[in-house]
Amino acid sequence: MSNWIDIAALNDIPLRGARVVKSRVGCVAVFRTAEDKVFAIDDKCPHEKGPLSEGIVHGTAVTCPLHNWVIDLETGMARGADEGRVNTYEIKVEDGRILLDGARLLARSAA
Amino acid sequence: MASGRMLEELFELAPDTYDVTLFGAEPRGNYNRIMLSPVLAGDKTYEEIVTHDADWYRDNGVDCRFGEAIVKIDRKKKQVISTSGATDYDKLVIATGSASFFIPVAGNDLPGVIGFRDLDDVEAMLAAAKKPNGRAVIIGGGLLGLEAAAALNEQGMSVTVLHLMGHLMERQLDPAAGYLLQKELERRGIRVICNAHTNAIVGTDRVEAVLLEDQSTHPADIVVMAAGIRPETRLGIDAGLHTERGIVVSDGMQTSDPDILALGECVEHDGVVYGLVAPLYDMAKVLARTLTDEVAAFKAPEVSTKLKVTGVDLFSVGDFGEEYEEIVFRDPAQGVYKRITLHEDRIVGLVMYGDTRDSSWFFDKLKTHEDISEIRGTLIFGSAGQGIDPLAAVAAMSDNSEICGCNGVCKGTIVTAINGGATDLGAIRAVTKASASCGSCTGLVEQVLSSTLGDDFILPAASGICACTDLSHADIRRVIKSRSLKTIPALMQEAGWKTSCGCHVCRPALNYYMIAEWPLEYADDLQSRFVNERNHANIQKDGTYSVVPRMWGGMTTPTELRAIADAAEKYKVPTIHVTGGQRIDLLGVQRQDLPEMWADLNAAGMVSGHAYSKGLRTVKTCVGTDHCRFGTQDSTGLGIQLEKMLWGSWTPHKVKLAVSGCPRNCAEATCKDLGVICVDSGYEVSVAGAAGMELKQTEALAKVETEAEVLDLAAAFIQLYREHAAYLDRPYKWVAKVGLDWVIERVVDDLENRAALCERFEISQSVYRADPWAKQATPEFQANKWAALADLTLEAAE
Numbered sequence: 001m002s003n004w005i006d007i008a009a010l011n012d013i014p015l016r017g018a019r020v021v022k023s024r025v026g027c028v029a030v031f032r033t034a035e036d037k038v039f040a041i042d043d044k045c046p047h048e049k050g051p052l053s054e055g056i057v058h059g060t061a062v063t064c065p066l067h068n069w070v071i072d073l074e075t076g077m078a079r080g081a082d083e084g085r086v087n088t089y090e091i092k093v094e095d096g097r098i099l100l101d102g103a104r105l106l107a108r109s110a111a
Numbered sequence: 112m113a114s115g116r117m118l119e120e121l122f123e124l125a126p127d128t129y130d131v132t133l134f135g136a137e138p139r140g141n142y143n144r145i146m147l148s149p150v151l152a153g154d155k156t157y158e159e160i161v162t163h164d165a166d167w168y169r170d171n172g173v174d175c176r177f178g179e180a181i182v183k184i185d186r187k188k189k190q191v192i193s194t195s196g197a198t199d200y201d202k203l204v205i206a207t208g209s210a211s212f213f214i215p216v217a218g219n220d221l222p223g224v225i226g227f228r229d230l231d232d233v234e235a236m237l238a239a240a241k242k243p244n245g246r247a248v249i250i251g252g253g254l255l256g257l258e259a260a261a262a263l264n265e266q267g268m269s270v271t272v273l274h275l276m277g278h279l280m281e282r283q284l285d286p287a288a289g290y291l292l293q294k295e296l297e298r299r300g301i302r303v304i305c306n307a308h309t310n311a312i313v314g315t316d317r318v319e320a321v322l323l324e325d326q327s328t329h330p331a332d333i334v335v336m337a338a339g340i341r342p343e344t345r346l347g348i349d350a351g352l353h354t355e356r357g358i359v360v361s362d363g364m365q366t367s368d369p370d371i372l373a374l375g376e377c378v379e380h381d382g383v384v385y386g387l388v389a390p391l392y393d394m395a396k397v398l399a400r401t402l403t404d405e406v407a408a409f410k411a412p413e414v415s416t417k418l419k420v421t422g423v424d425l426f427s428v429g430d431f432g433e434e435y436e437e438i439v440f441r442d443p444a445q446g447v448y449k450r451i452t453l454h455e456d457r458i459v460g461l462v463m464y465g466d467t468r469d470s471s472w473f474f475d476k477l478k479t480h481e482d483i484s485e486i487r488g489t490l491i492f493g494s495a496g497q498g499i500d501p502l503a504a505v506a507a508m509s510d511n512s513e514i515c516g517c518n519g520v521c522k523g524t525i526v527t528a529i530n531g532g533a534t535d536l537g538a539i540r541a542v543t544k545a546s547a548s549c550g551s552c553t554g555l556v557e558q559v560l561s562s563t564l565g566d567d568f569i570l571p572a573a574s575g576i577c578a579c580t581d582l583s584h585a586d587i588r589r590v591i592k593s594r595s596l597k598t599i600p601a602l603m604q605e606a607g608w609k610t611s612c613g614c615h616v617c618r619p620a621l622n623y624y625m626i627a628e629w630p631l632e633y634a635d636d637l638q639s640r641f642v643n644e645r646n647h648a649n650i651q652k653d654g655t656y657s658v659v660p661r662m663w664g665g666m667t668t669p670t671e672l673r674a675i676a677d678a679a680e681k682y683k684v685p686t687i688h689v690t691g692g693q694r695i696d697l698l699g700v701q702r703q704d705l706p707e708m709w710a711d712l713n714a715a716g717m718v719s720g721h722a723y724s725k726g727l728r729t730v731k732t733c734v735g736t737d738h739c740r741f742g743t744q745d746s747t748g749l750g751i752q753l754e755k756m757l758w759g760s761w762t763p764h765k766v767k768l769a770v771s772g773c774p775r776n777c778a779e780a781t782c783k784d785l786g787v788i789c790v791d792s793g794y795e796v797s798v799a800g801a802a803g804m805e806l807k808q809t810e811a812l813a814k815v816e817t818e819a820e821v822l823d824l825a826a827a828f829i830q831l832y833r834e835h836a837a838y839l840d841r842p843y844k845w846v847a848k849v850g851l852d853w854v855i856e857r858v859v860d861d862l863e864n865r866a867a868l869c870e871r872f873e874i875s876q877s878v879y880r881a882d883p884w885a886k887q888a889t890p891e892f893q894a895n896k897w898a899a900l901a902d903l904t905l906e907a908a909e
Contacts, residue, residue, distance in 0.1 A: 007901035015277065016612070016638035019900035030900055034612045035285060051654045051702075054642040056615040059437075063615035065642035065650055070615070094382065095356070105903055 002090065003106065004099040010036065011096070018053040018062070023105045028089060029053035030098065031073055033060060038098055039073035040091040046071075046084025113375030113391045114206040115141035115163040120399035122171055128403060129202070131173045134193055137229060138178035140164060144208075144229070145388050148255075148419045151233050152262035184350040186368055202370055202402060205347060205358060209340040209376035209386070214250060218312030224334045227259050239333040240266035247271070248321045248331035250309060252279040254418060256337030257296070261420040263335075264301050271329050272296070273307035273321065275338070278600065283416045283427035285611055286600035287441070287448050288464040294446070294601075295423055304329075306634075340386055342377045357384045362408035364398040374398050380409055387414050413478055417467075426470040429460035429477055440491045441607040442466075444516040444552065448604060449491060450611060456484040469493030505555070506562040514559065515552045520545035522559060529563045536560070554581055554607075576838075577616035579608050584837030588624055597629050599636065613639075620838035623725065626761050627833050630875035643723035647883045648705055651698065656705060658684075658697045659722035660712050661758065664732045664750035664770075665693030674715030682708050692729035692767065694720055706897050709884035718882035721758065725839075727829075728767045730754040731779065735772030735789065744789035746772035749818050753787075753825055759880040760872070763836040763845070766829065781809045784842040785825055794821045798828055798854070799846040807843055810851050813859045827858045827868035833875075834868075 013019045013032040020043055021028045029043035029052050037060070043053045050066030060073045070079040076088040090101035118131065146160040168175050176193065183192040190197045211226025213219045225235050236259070239245050245268045249256045252274030264270045272279075278289030279296075293303045308324035312334055320328045347358035353367035357379030364372050364380075374394040376386055385391060390412050400407035415428035435452040442448075447465035451458055451473065458477040463470055472494045476483060483490055510523030520543050528542040539556055540547040546556045560568045575581040582590070587606065596602045599621050603613065613621065618639035625633040637645050648656035660675065679687055679697055686698040700708060709719075721728060732750030736742040750770040757768070769780035770787040780786030782802035786809050788795040793816040797809035812828065815821060828842075831854060836845035846854055857864050886892070 005901075005903065007903075012895070012900060014638055021901045021903060022899045023903040027899075048652065049654070051642075051650075054646070054650065056618060056641065057638065058612055058614045058618065059610060060435075066652065068615065100901075100903075102903060 003102040004092075005102040006097050007100050008098050009096055010038070010093050010098055013038075013098075016057040018055075018057065020051075020053050021100065025105060027051075027053070028100070028105065029062075030091065030100070031057055031062060033057060033073070036093070038091050038093055040089040040100055041071070041073060041076050042086040044086060045069055046078060046086055047082065052086070112141055112144050112162065112388075113208070113395055114204065116392055117204065117206070117374060117395035117398050118163075118171070118173065120396050121402055124399055124405075125403045131171075132176065132198055133168070133173050134176045134179055134181050134191070136178070136180040137231075139230065140168065140175065140177060142230070145419075147227070147230070147233050148258035148262055150230075151236060151259065152265045152421070154421070157230060181346060184346055184371070186350055186371070189370065200370075202372065204398065204402075205366070205371065205373040205377060206375045207343040207346060207377045209342045211336045212339040212341045213336050214309060214338050216309055216311050218314060218318070219336070221312060221314050221318045222316070223314070223318035223332065224312060224336065226336050227255055228340075236263060236333060236335065237266070240268050242332065245269070245332045246330050247333050247335060248273060248329050249335045249337055250321070251337035251339065252276070252303065252305070253282065253337065253339070254280060254416065256335070257292075258419055259335050259337055260296065260301050261299070261423075264299055268332075269300075271302040271304065271331075273309060273323070273329070274303065274305045275307060275309075277305055279303065279305070280416075280418075280427075283462075284425070284464070285450065285462055287450070287604045287608075287611060288425065288427075288462050290598065290600045290604055291446055291448055291464045292418075292423065292425060340376060342379070342384055344377055347373070347377070355379050355382075360409075362397075362410075363401040363406070364394055364409060365401065372398050372401060381411060383411060385414075387416070389414060413474075415470075415474060424463070424465055424467040426461065426463040426467040428470075428474055429458070435459055437611060438487075438491045439609055439611055441604055443605045443607050444513060451491060453483070453487075456482050456487070458483060505558040514555050515543075515545040515547075518544040518547065525556060525559050526563050529560060534560070534564060534568065553586070576620060577614055579603075579610045579613050579617050580606060582606055584620065587621070588628075588835070591624055591628050597625065597632055599625065599639065623761060623763065623838050626879075627875075630878050644725070646702070646705065647709075647719055647723065647887060648700070649723040653699075655699045655701060657722070658700050658705070658708060658712075659690065659694055659720040660717040661720040661754075662694040663754050664730055664747050666732075666747065666751065667694075671715060671717060674712060674717065678708050678711050681711070690722070690729075692722075693731050694722075694729065696722070703897060706888045706893050710888040713882070713885050713888060718758075719884045724761070725764050726759070726761045726766065727754070727757040728765050730757070731767070731769035731783075733770075733772045733777040735770075739772055741775060742772035742789070743791050744772060744794065745818075746770040746778065746787075746789050749787065749789075749794075749821060750778075752818065752822060756822060756826060756876075757829060759882075760829065760833070760876060761879060762829065762833055763838050764841045766832075766842065768825070782806070783809065785809075785812075785828060787821055792816070794818070796821060796824050799843040799851070801841065801843045803841075805843075810846075812851075812855060823865060823869055824858060826872045827865045828854070830868040830872040830875075831857055833872075 007021055016034050018029045018031045021030055027043040028040050031039045043051055045052055045064040047069045048066055050064040052062050052064055054065045055062040061070050063070050069082050072079055076086040078084040092099050141163040143160045143162050149155040179193045181191050181193050190199050211228050225232050240263060247263045247268045247270050249260045249272045252272050260270045260272045278286045279292050296303055310324045311322045312318055313320050313322055318331055318334050320330045322328050342357040344354050344358050347354045353359045357377055358366055358373045360366055360373050360378045360380050364374050366373050375391050393412055394409055397407040397409045413429055418425045435454045438451045440449040450462045452460035457480050461473050508522050512522045514520055514522050524543050525545055528539055533539050533542045539545055546553045574583055576584055590606050591602060594605050596605055619641055622636050622639035642650050648658055650656055675695055682700055682704045684697045684699055688696045690696050730750040730753045732747045735746035737747060753768055766784045768785045769778040769783045771778040771780045772789045774788055780788055782800040785798050795814050796812045798812045800809035801807040832842050
């Protein structure tokens with residue numbers, strides 16, 4: 001079951017940028033693309049744990065700032081020849097507010 | 112408008128079921144509100160946009176009370192109260208529409224500030240337009256605002272559009288299409304200002320000007336509010352109906368009171384308020400059926416947008432977000448941009464600008480969810496393009512088709528040149544000048560060569576800087592300059608980018624080129640910068656950062672050292688390292704500590720050392736004549752002067768300097784990007800050294816007698832490098848490409864050119880010679896950038 005948590009206004013994240021949400025299972029990077037789509041994935045590159053929230057956002061991908069791995073924001077999969085995957089979380093925008101599904105974030109920590 | 116359509120539907124379904132009384136606050140009947148723009152532009156008259164006139168109402172037995180506003184709904188008695196008394200109802204339909212949203216700033220109630228919703232607004236605007244030299248400011252660059260702008264411009268007013276967002280019509284268009292639209296409106300003489308935050312509307316008796324946050328003022332005789340609509344829900348709220356942004360309705364258009372129905376712009380269905388006409392007509396159909404006890408349900412439709420401005424072809428529909436695959440087509444010469452978004456081989460969105468001929472062909476495929484995998488390769492060419500390959504399309508172009516827009520060269524001229532013996536790109540450029548200016552038509556010229564020569568010409572492999580473009584760094588710099596392109600979306604359109612917003616390779620390069628070319632106009636795009644330049648610190652392998660305060664010429668003081676020591680202890684810096692650039696590196700700083708640490712260092716008089724930037728890093732010195740028994744000049748003082756002149760500047764790659772006080776060269780100046788060796792008779796300036804992956808000694812640039820000349824040579828050399836080098840080429844790589852003689856000619860020999868380079872460098876430095884730490888250490892930045900967006904560690908689990 002979803003547990004939508006209002007985390008911030010859409011405008012709190014710069015276009016083609018990201019901010020971080022702290023959770024008990026680690027930091028989640030929340031991205032806003034050029035066209036106001038939002039995505040939430042673990043803020044940890046599958047390669048060397050680089051902070052993806054600091055990468056350059058292009059299309060629906062982010063390039064890790066440490067070694068330029070390109071991570072697909074929709075699937076969490078590394079693109080190109082690289083192999084790896086990060087967790088993705090359900091997220092949506094309603095009336096300019098960003099809602100993050102806390103079901104997994106909170107449930108996992110409680111378990 | 113919605114009520115008229117609903118009554119039409121109702122009378123058709125069940126002509127005599129209801130006795131209808133129609134109240135309206137406006138003193139006139141139903142007219143087509145979306146046609147107000149053509150009325151404003153003078154293309155249509157009010158009579159032409161009336162949908163239901165007095166005769167129609169009379170023929171259908173409707174009791175019309177135009178000009179009589181409803182003040183209250185009494186749900187218990189099932190009565191509505193108007194200015195002339197109470198009227199009973201069995202069923203009540205609310206279609207109060209919406210009002211212009213007046214942005215909440217001082218002066219928004221001054222006479223002359225008008226909305227754009229009804230005929231009275233249009234008449235007020237037309238009255239203002241009749242006065243000579245009238246000035247209009249439109250607040251809002253969406254559909255309605257731009258239609259008003261274009262119409263008032265047609266009426267002879269001087270028009271300025273102020274738009275809050277980064278590009279026009281951002282809800283319907285992506286940045287590329289927004290750019291083309293802005294260009295067209297500006298060509299017509301309309302001023303467009305994006306990212307415009309309105310501070311106040313000023314005037315004594317009536318509006319006189321609009322004041323923006325950046326303190327610029329825009330004189331206005333009228334201000335048109337087109338920043339959005341506000342559903343007119345007051346009656347619903349007063350009557351206690353469930354109301355959110357609009358009056359909430361069910362699929363059958365019933366409000367929370369089953370005897371009260373509602374439709375149009377005043378309602379909210381499934382969380383959405385509609386402002387376009389197609390969904391309103393769907394609502395009318397459903398509501399009429401509900402009134403006659405049929406079961407019908409309103410479904411959120413695919414809504415397409417067209418701008419009603421003569422001569423602007425623009426179409427937008429569906430979801431053009433970036434999480435989908437995309438196919439992009441750009442024809443820079445014709446100002447055409449098309450973008451299709453695909454999901455699982457089906458079209459989910461479409462943006463077209465400049466050529467919308469096939470919009471319905473695409474829209475159809477979108478609505479029917481047609482599988483397009485078979486025609487994917489030629490899909491973007493539309494219905495006519497099916498079965499044609501791109502090379503054949505070039506072959507099919509007429510001889511009069513223009514290929515090179517810069518030099519006005521047609522295909523026929525190129526073909527004649529090819530037949531005359533010009534069989535490669537260089538020869539074509541020499542003979543016809545085609546693609547010799549901005550170069551964006553290079554691909555097209557090559558296709559003409561290929562289609563004319565057949566197998567005798569082999570299309571060269573693309574040599575673009577990344578997969579987004581076939582253009583080289585030099586091509587891109589040339590396009591930016593020759594076409595005066597001042598934004599990244601503008602460049603991407605004019606140079607035919609293959610993606611909608613670039614990638615991590617091209618965006619930082621483009622951002623740099625814009626900064627270098629337009630220092631005073633271009634706004635640095637932080638999101639196109641690598642993390643270190645965005646955060647003004649060097650990211651380390653574990654995600655912590657290193658902090659390096661600047662030590663001018665490698666000099667420091669006990670106070671500075673104390674402040675550095677204090678900061679290191681306060682922020683628990685695990686590692687302190689003395690760098691090769693004569694300063695101190697604090698490693699392992701947590702991201703969230705950066706702003707406060709900077710503030711502490713700022714307080715001790717220190718600024719960023721830019722140890723992370725593609726810009727000036729350090730100027731290393733020895734102690735020169737101050738202390739050294741061999742010193743010949745004040746190398747330390749000169750180094751400090753150089754550093755104070757150059758710091759903060761952005762360059763294609765990092766730049767390091769050094770000044771040695773004698774040929775013993777303790778500052779190791781001969782492996783720097785620019786090095787100075789002091790001698791008894793003056794200063795030997797050399798450039799293009801390297802001591803990294805490659806090792807290379809500097810080459811002599813010039814020998815001069817004064818410090819002032821050294822400073823000028825350094826500024827001119829760095830500026831030439833800034834203006835010409837490819838992004839991420841260090842100076843030694845760039846000099847190897849252009850030749851040292853070429854550099855000496857411009858920087859040393861041609862004194863006029865040297866002065867011009869120095870002047871341009873100073874202009875750029877007037878913006879960038881500043882400490883980025885001081886700017887980012889403010890509480891505002893703290894909240895908006897450095898803090899976590901939210902903290903869920905404290906949330907309770909379900």
